[in-house]
Amino acid sequence: MNKIRIGNKIRIGVIGAGRIGKIHVDNIKRHPRAQIAAISDLYVGDELLEWAASRGIPLVTQDSENILTNPDIDAIFICSSTDTHVQLIKRAAQEGKHVFCEKPISMDYRQTEEALEAVRAAGVKLQVGFNRRFDHNYKRIREHVQAGAIGDVQLVKITSRDPAPPPEEYIESSGGMFMDMMIHDFDMARFLSGLEVEEVYAQGGVLIDPVFGKHGDVDTAIVTLRFEGGALGVIDCSRKASYGYDQRAEVFGSKGSAASANDHPSTAVLSTESGVWSDKPLHFFLERYEAAYFAETESFVDCLLQGNLAPVDGNDGLAAERIALAAKMSLQKNRPVKLSEIM
Amino acid sequence: MNKIRIGNKIRIGVIGAGRIGKIHVDNIKRHPRAQIAAISDLYVGDELLEWAASRGIPLVTQDSENILTNPDIDAIFICSSTDTHVQLIKRAAQEGKHVFCEKPISMDYRQTEEALEAVRAAGVKLQVGFNRRFDHNYKRIREHVQAGAIGDVQLVKITSRDPAPPPEEYIESSGGMFMDMMIHDFDMARFLSGLEVEEVYAQGGVLIDPVFGKHGDVDTAIVTLRFEGGALGVIDCSRKASYGYDQRAEVFGSKGSAASANDHPSTAVLSTESGVWSDKPLHFFLERYEAAYFAETESFVDCLLQGNLAPVDGNDGLAAERIALAAKMSLQKNRPVKLSEIM
Amino acid sequence: MNKIRIGNKIRIGVIGAGRIGKIHVDNIKRHPRAQIAAISDLYVGDELLEWAASRGIPLVTQDSENILTNPDIDAIFICSSTDTHVQLIKRAAQEGKHVFCEKPISMDYRQTEEALEAVRAAGVKLQVGFNRRFDHNYKRIREHVQAGAIGDVQLVKITSRDPAPPPEEYIESSGGMFMDMMIHDFDMARFLSGLEVEEVYAQGGVLIDPVFGKHGDVDTAIVTLRFEGGALGVIDCSRKASYGYDQRAEVFGSKGSAASANDHPSTAVLSTESGVWSDKPLHFFLERYEAAYFAETESFVDCLLQGNLAPVDGNDGLAAERIALAAKMSLQKNRPVKLSEIM
Amino acid sequence: MNKIRIGNKIRIGVIGAGRIGKIHVDNIKRHPRAQIAAISDLYVGDELLEWAASRGIPLVTQDSENILTNPDIDAIFICSSTDTHVQLIKRAAQEGKHVFCEKPISMDYRQTEEALEAVRAAGVKLQVGFNRRFDHNYKRIREHVQAGAIGDVQLVKITSRDPAPPPEEYIESSGGMFMDMMIHDFDMARFLSGLEVEEVYAQGGVLIDPVFGKHGDVDTAIVTLRFEGGALGVIDCSRKASYGYDQRAEVFGSKGSAASANDHPSTAVLSTESGVWSDKPLHFFLERYEAAYFAETESFVDCLLQGNLAPVDGNDGLAAERIALAAKMSLQKNRPVKLSEIM
Structure with a gap:
């Protein structure tokens, strides 16, 4: 039996474990250079836990701060409801984490601009979920x-x-x-x-x-x-x-x-x-x-x-x-x- | 050798022998119950005469009145320029002839309404050249x-x-x-x-x-x-x-x-x-x-x-x-x- | 009113006035350089006469010889049953007429060869009805x-x-x-x-x-x-x-x-x-x-x-x-x- | 953090790590109820080891017997060259393991029949790689x-x-x-x-x-x-x-x-x-x-x-x-x- 050390992987936390969050988890898992580190959702029940276990997700939490402040996480996928996006982007930026955010960033383009400003200031990357591209x-x-x-x-x-x-x-x-x-x-x-x-x-x-x-x-x-x-x-x-x-x-x-x-x-x-x-x-x-x-x-x-x-x-x-x-x-x-x- | 008498055919005069007029002539000729009686055009030259002869058109004239007043003609195709349509429709209606008119009837919808009124008054039929139907x-x-x-x-x-x-x-x-x-x-x-x-x-x-x-x-x-x-x-x-x-x-x-x-x-x-x-x-x-x-x-x-x-x-x-x-x-x-x- | 002399047209006789013969007649009529001179069919009834009249066909006959020997006819379309093709091709060739023949020429390729030989000997043209080409x-x-x-x-x-x-x-x-x-x-x-x-x-x-x-x-x-x-x-x-x-x-x-x-x-x-x-x-x-x-x-x-x-x-x-x-x-x-x- | 015990998974060993073997490994990994237990190949070099590591395959071996006799393996994918199929099917059957075998089973249908007989006798399942179905x-x-x-x-x-x-x-x-x-x-x-x-x-x-x-x-x-x-x-x-x-x-x-x-x-x-x-x-x-x-x-x-x-x-x-x-x-x-x- 032989083993080799694998190259570094991007470690990702997913906030929001609804339909679209789960899709992203499965896709992150399929990427040979990415790994899923944690998911958070406002409601953590048996169904979510079972699903997370079947995907081998090491951490399931109710509090997104557990993800945002986790030093072992490089990037955040924001898949929670639209009204949470701006605040989460700002927090992620503060924590120096890269962000993938579902669309739209917000309903108010001035708030969106604030979020973009936070991203720029922190020098992190932000990708928006326009999957059709x-x-x-x-x-x-x-x-x-x-x-x-x-x-x-x-x-x-x-x-x-x-x-x-x-x-x-x-x-x-x-x-x-x-x-x-x-x-x-x-x-x-x-x-x-x-x-x-x-x-x-x-x-x-x-x-x-x-x-x-x-x-x-x-x-x-x-x-x-x-x-x-x-x-x-x-x-x-x-x-x-x-x-x-x-x-x-x-x-x-x-x-x-x-x-x-x-x-x-x-x-x-x-x-x-x-x-x-x-x-x-x-x-x-x-x-x-x-x-x-x-x-x-x-x-x-x-x-x-x-x-x-x-x-x-x-x-x-x-x-x-x-x-x-x-x-x-x-x-x-x-x-x-x-x-x-x-x- | 045997011959029989054919049933009545619609006899048609075509005013305007441009591209679209010629198309209508050939299509009239293909219809077993229609015949082409005459064409008129502002310019009657050799080319038109030769073309008319190849189609067996009995009358080629410069003056549309020769068609409008011809008692052997049942219906008129108006294929001349748009600015002549209204006047020709009115004349045809006066002469009790049915009208097929190329689109548009006119650039001025009030004039179009006048033409329609003439058609209604005369009890003739008017079809407009919306071929795509x-x-x-x-x-x-x-x-x-x-x-x-x-x-x-x-x-x-x-x-x-x-x-x-x-x-x-x-x-x-x-x-x-x-x-x-x-x-x-x-x-x-x-x-x-x-x-x-x-x-x-x-x-x-x-x-x-x-x-x-x-x-x-x-x-x-x-x-x-x-x-x-x-x-x-x-x-x-x-x-x-x-x-x-x-x-x-x-x-x-x-x-x-x-x-x-x-x-x-x-x-x-x-x-x-x-x-x-x-x-x-x-x-x-x-x-x-x-x-x-x-x-x-x-x-x-x-x-x-x-x-x-x-x-x-x-x-x-x-x-x-x-x-x-x-x-x-x-x-x-x-x-x-x-x-x-x-x- | 003006008339011009049209160039020579190919004058065609059609033998066999079934479905395919009628199609050929209508197509010959649509050609500006061809004219239909006669049709023959074993059975000439009212329906055929009426149809022929509607197409303006000058001669309708039961006897194909009236077509084959007609000096005003340049070419023959053979649209009769297959078993008549070879004999009709030979006769047309003898009379110096060009031939269009429906497929197949015959069921017996040796007879077909005889027909082709007659065509070659007479120097007339023979086209076979492979319409899909x-x-x-x-x-x-x-x-x-x-x-x-x-x-x-x-x-x-x-x-x-x-x-x-x-x-x-x-x-x-x-x-x-x-x-x-x-x-x-x-x-x-x-x-x-x-x-x-x-x-x-x-x-x-x-x-x-x-x-x-x-x-x-x-x-x-x-x-x-x-x-x-x-x-x-x-x-x-x-x-x-x-x-x-x-x-x-x-x-x-x-x-x-x-x-x-x-x-x-x-x-x-x-x-x-x-x-x-x-x-x-x-x-x-x-x-x-x-x-x-x-x-x-x-x-x-x-x-x-x-x-x-x-x-x-x-x-x-x-x-x-x-x-x-x-x-x-x-x-x-x-x-x-x-x-x-x-x- | 929460964990749950996952239901039983089918544990699979893959024999032959060529192009098709690797495809099967990735597909097995994507199945939530299957897991890849081992692969074997006649030649185990750095490239294969690296690839296996990137897929998290616990065992890489040169000897297919290590797979065939492994009590923790439920089923075998035979992706090696055609001339090895019959022998491997028989061995897998002897060991009570289910078999997925690439096509054809063999070039000699009598040998294929022998392999099928071994499968029947052992009561294991055999699926053949007709993927187009x-x-x-x-x-x-x-x-x-x-x-x-x-x-x-x-x-x-x-x-x-x-x-x-x-x-x-x-x-x-x-x-x-x-x-x-x-x-x-x-x-x-x-x-x-x-x-x-x-x-x-x-x-x-x-x-x-x-x-x-x-x-x-x-x-x-x-x-x-x-x-x-x-x-x-x-x-x-x-x-x-x-x-x-x-x-x-x-x-x-x-x-x-x-x-x-x-x-x-x-x-x-x-x-x-x-x-x-x-x-x-x-x-x-x-x-x-x-x-x-x-x-x-x-x-x-x-x-x-x-x-x-x-x-x-x-x-x-x-x-x-x-x-x-x-x-x-x-x-x-x-x-x-x-x-x-x-x-």
Whole structure:
């Protein structure tokens, strides 16, 4: 029997052991140069303990301070509720720990700016959870755009539809369609085009379920964007696509277009007397972005190991939040809103 | 040798022997129950005469009155320039002839209304040249919508991109992107959804060629629509798609979506070391809508023979013109414009 | 009113006014340089007369000799039953008329050779009705192969499935699956690859309807081919594909592959909770090869006008017949059969 | 800090730490109810030790007996060269250990039968490494067939092409195209159709590289199959598809067809003036069947945990080997060979 000493690994603590926190834990475990050191959650019950044991997590705690102050931890994943993000980022920065934070950083871009300031002051890295940047389809579009294959960007189109609305308790505190759901799409618009948004116009409606209206939210929206330099963009968004998660994008430019389609559980096509039938798209974000979640973690770990810049950082988080706020204002006032008005 | 007498045919005169007029002539000739009686054009030269002879057209004239007053002619196709449409419709109506008129009827919706009034007063039929209603792909989407397959309409998306910009002399007198090009898409939005448009917001830019700006026009636009009942729509439009004519639509509703893709010259796919390659879309409207142009003529002839209503009539023409005018105003004022403001 | 003299047109007589004969008549009529001079059919009734009148055909006759000996006729389309082809080709050749003949020329390749000899002796042109050579998809594959895009041909795959079996009376006299149906595919194998077949092995079965077995025929078959130089091929064939006419091909070579898919009535895709649905392929050969039938006629007329070689000639007809005979023998003997054995 | 005791895990030893052995190790590690206990390889060097350490494998040994006789090991993965499989299966069975064995079990079906007999006698389970049975696309076809969606099976078509030929040293000892490469396809033919093969006819050639001929092998082949009950099948196979790994299948029956296409790295489509481009298929088996390899391991572990039958067992391995032997004989004799001749 032989053993060898392994190279240093990044030791990670995860705050918030909900659905997304657990995904990150499993992805950290799969990374050969990372290890999971601890998780915290406000509620530690048998189920969580059993789950943590099955993953071999050495420490499960209710108090995130046990993680933040742990000298054996290099980086923190913040997967708790949005209202805790800013405070946790500041604490992590104070403790000199690198941060991966789920989106959005906050509902108030001024608080986000404070968090970014703390990160800058501490010299730690901050990556924001825009997992779609690591999706194979969007990345490929971005590559085509960056390679100049489509020339100058003129139009950006994004379709973003969930398979089913969230429960009412989620809707209440979600921050609304623009901040909760379309924030990913606003980031995609910036990522795919490589351009900053200057003006937005948002149309929305309650077409699926009155519960959205009850909480001052919409369930269906079209947001048009004007980018610096004059390119145009449009995002259409729905809380319920009966056929499943619909995630497509297209960037059109002076030399052509690059467009992606949905991913499906299989390529199988059934042809019968009644038509030609194929699978619905992959059901929801866990299935569709499974590989992207892993790639996002991989990328964070690699940037820490190699001392690189975070591939999607606090400024990206802030930019998307400001677009979301502009869209919200546009919907309320039914007029285009410039990003420069958000201040 | 045997001969039999054929049943009555609709006898048609075509005013305007440009590209679109010639297409209509060939399609009329292919219809077993229609015959071409005459064509007129402001300029009758050898080329036109030779072409007319090859089609066996008995009369070629410079003066459209020779057609309008010809008692052996049942119906007129108006394929001359837009500024002549209203006057010709009125004359045809006076002469008791049915009318097929290319789009738009006019640039001024009040004049269009006058033409419609003349048509109503004379009791003749008027069909407007919205050929895309007869396209196999759009028709199929419409069928799915009408059959209830997608439930209540919530979103309508249309992509409309030309392969190359028109020459400058065309741009000057075209009426601009909204009236010249997107008028088809505004009609599609109404046709596919079965809903009336209540409000539009238009974004546009000169991203392809400054010549558009010189004439106060745009070459790239995104127009969002709000339909009666709250459904939303968006049309993106470009004067130049390097890869060819891009004509797609999608209607999304409470039970699903119906979407069309482009048509291609072949289904052949070439796979080599450098990638998987397939044909560009059919080049332009003549190729893509070849069958639709025939079906449109067929439909007009059939409605005359059977005494049915025109499948797409003056009111459809008017409605699309009013949306185009609203879009134009929206672009100028950079604010949403209600259709009720167009009066 | 003006008239001009049109250039000479090819004057064509059609022998056999069944389904395929009528298609050819309509296509001849659409060609600006061809005109239909006469049709003959063994049975001339009111229906045929009415149809002929609607097409403006000047002569309808029961006796093909009235066509063959007519000095005002330049070329003959032979669309009568297969057992009349050889005799009619010989007569047309004697009369110095060019011939378009439906496939197969005959069931007996020695008789076919006699017909070809008569054609050669008379110096007239003979085109065989392998319409698929003019299909947009197959042509595109052939272009890729000819352009060297796939390198040296190594594999040829053809799928050929009818939507429904023919009636029993057709089966009785059809010549069997290989001669009636797959003869097109044997021609495609030669056309797409540009190679001659040296050996075939046929497997077949009666899996759809015992009526095929009753007449010594099969309804399902797989035929493998060995081409000169060693490339391999395979054709799968069925008399009944519930989902419609299935016509696909692929040529694979040292540098890649070129493959075609089916054509469909529309590109519309319906996505609902129960899956993603699209149209079945175009129903049958009339729909799928509508454009190919016209292109085939166009090509024949053009070769006469320009004095070119027929694009698909008697030798192509003969070659496909010999492959069909070899396949038949292979099925009977359950062993591979060399083409050199067919003599 | 809290800990809980985890339920029993299957403890696995892997014999053979080549490419496929390492894949299995990583997949075993990902399974929450399995753990890797040891690996053995004929050559244990620094690279292997380092790799093993990075995976936390407690034991690395040169002698497979250390694994076979280890009382703490429940099951063995045999990933060593084919000539060792039979002996290792027998040893594992003697030691009462369950076995996962890579394909083929052996080149000599009588030896395979001996190994199966040992497994039966010992009452252990044996799963054979036909990973494609766990591929999302093939599984979906199988589901459609089993659900009766395509009716009675009439035709089975499989395309199986590698992106590049293996090195000469591999070719020498591979067992030839039928036993090495097509054995997967023979298994697929049985799996997808649910039918046994009764007769095969193989055509093959050396079209890619003479090195195959030098070792009495072919690099291109078409094998036709006759199944019990009369259904037909065909597999086309190439050692080099320039555009990448080509893995498709279709099952056609009385009610329709179920067909799969290749998987691709992304759905992105680039449309430019020069055409419409998309990604080549996933490069090779490691990429294409990545998920299938995990699912295969998962399935083996689950069958051990739950006491179920192995989802693909020794008899499946034996059946595919016998088809491969029949295909080899058919190629040599250039005649169809019945499976009953292989004995």
